[in-house]
Amino acid sequence: MSLREKLKALEELQLVDIAMTEVRAEAEAVPRRRAEIDAGVAVARKAWQAEQDRLASIEREKRSQEQTIAAERDKVKKWEGRLAEIRTPREYAALSREIDIARKTNESVGEQTKVLTAQAEELALSIEALQEKLDEKESGAQEELEGLLKREAEFVERTASLDARRAELATRVEPALLQRYENIRKRRGGIAVTQVTGGTCRGCNRQIPPQMAIVLVRANTIENCPNCNRIIYVPEAVSPASPPAA
Numbered sequence: 001m002s003l004r005e006k007l008k009a010l011e012e013l014q015l016v017d018i019a020m021t022e023v024r025a026e027a028e029a030v031p032r033r034r035a036e037i038d039a040g041v042a043v044a045r046k047a048w049q050a051e052q053d054r055l056a057s058i059e060r061e062k063r064s065q066e067q068t069i070a071a072e073r074d075k076v077k078k079w080e081g082r083l084a085e086i087r088t089p090r091e092y093a094a095l096s097r098e099i100d101i102a103r104k105t106n107e108s109v110g111e112q113t114k115v116l117t118a119q120a121e122e123l124a125l126s127i128e129a130l131q132e133k134l135d136e137k138e139s140g141a142q143e144e145l146e147g148l149l150k151r152e153a154e155f156v157e158r159t160a161s162l163d164a165r166r167a168e169l170a171t172r173v174e175p176a177l178l179q180r181y182e183n184i185r186k187r188r189g190g191i192a193v194t195q196v197t198g199g200t201c202r203g204c205n206r207q208i209p210p211q212m213a214i215v216l217v218r219a220n221t222i223e224n225c226p227n228c229n230r231i232i233y234v235p236e237a238v239s240p241a242s243p244p245a246a
């Protein structure tokens with residue numbers, strides 16, 4: 001394996017590793033996104049449930065009022081029947097007053113029931129709107145979750161093919177150089193190999209000494225940037241426009 005070929009392998013290895021890091025970052029974002037989607041649905045469901053609970057409580061109160069009214073009506077009917085049997089004016093007046101009070105109570109409970117009925121109608125409309133929102137949220141979530149599953153499968157596929165390519169490239173570089181590459185990559189934010197163009201290292205954007213530029217064009221040695229220590233090469237040394245004279 002010539003030095004140029006090794007540099008070429010390192011160059012591609014670097015591209016594979018960058019792609020791998022990107023895939024990993026995208027894959028790691030998936031559970032976060034999934035949690036966000038679930039939380040969005042939960043918020044919509046909670047809003048809908050809260051209004052449902054309010055409506056149920058209003059309906060309960062209404063039923064209890066209706067029972068009260070029915071019971072009071074029975075009482076009034078019974079009392080009215082009894083009025084005919086009463087002999088003394090005092091008793092008659094007393095019972096009449098009771099009947100009056102019961103009727104007024106029923107009237108005012110009836111007014112309250114009307115208010116509750118209006119509230120229940122309003123709530124039913126609001127629940128309908130919230131239900132629509134919830135349905136929308138749920139179907140949107142369903143769609144997005146399916147998309148995420150598909151993407152996860154793609155990530156697995158891409159990772160497998162990158163792994164295979166990486167293993168193949170690694171065989172083209174001797175273990176010591178591969179180790180050097182790994183060490184620099186760890187210390188230099190994932191970038192171990194970088195081009196020099198226009199006399200500047202693209203890893204750290206610093207000028208390299210002119211003497212070194214000449215060495216790089218010859219490509220007889222593996223060189224490191226004097227500033228960032230990354231393995232550097234000039235593109236024309238790795239992919240010459242015309243085949244180099246042997």
Ligand SMILES: [Zn+2]
Pocket residue numbers: 201202203204205206225226227228229230
């Ligand atoms: Zn550099």
